[in-house]
Amino acid sequence: YKDTIVNLVAHGSKRRPASRLMTKHLEAEMVTRDRYRQISSSFLEEAPYFEEVTEKIKIPTVSIGLFVGGGTHALKDIKRVMNASPNKNHFYGGTVGDFPGFKDLLVEVAATVAVAVKGR
Numbered sequence: 631y632k633d634t635i636v637n638l639v640a641h642g643s644k645r646r647p648a649s650r651l652m653t654k655h656l657e658a659e660m661v662t663r664d665r666y667r668q669i670s671s672s673f674l675e676e677a678p679y680f681e682e683v684t685e686k687i688k689i690p691t692v693s694i695g696l697f698v699g700g701g702t703h704a705l706k707d708i709k710r711v712m713n714a715s716p717n718k719n720h721f722y723g724g725t726v727g728d729f730p731g732f733k734d735l736l737v738e739v740a741a742t743v744a745v746a747v748k749g750r
Contacts, residue, residue: 635668635691636660639680639708642673650676653696674707681711687720695725704728 638660640653653671660669672683672693680693693712695704704725712722726732 631666633690634666635670635689636666637683637691637693638671638696639693640671640673640696641703642676644676674703680708684711684715684717684720687717690719692721692723694723697725698727699725700728
């Protein structure tokens with residue numbers, strides 16, 4: 631994996647920082663695991679824009695959508711950018727919500743929070 635870049639794609643927003651902050655938090659966490667050549671982030675509605683990042687890719691890059699499922703961004707926006715790019719080094723890995731085990735992870739997080747709240 632050391633020859634691959636992972637690009638996290640999120641919504642982003644010029645009005646609300648939550649999407650950017652959580653994406654950057656996940657990026658920083660992934661960097662500490664030292665499995666890939668580089669971890670980067672891009673956004674659909676704020677800089678660095680996914681479309682601009684796509685144009686600059688030179689080495690194998692996997693973009694992963696930080697979306698719960700296949701909504702407008704995952705099914706239309708990201709795929710439109712990917713289809714417009716002639717870059718053969720860029721691959722779309724889908725959204726995190728499409729991965730097996732994601733729903734189980736949500737249930738586990740909810741249970742952990744419920745236990746913590748109950749223990750107050």
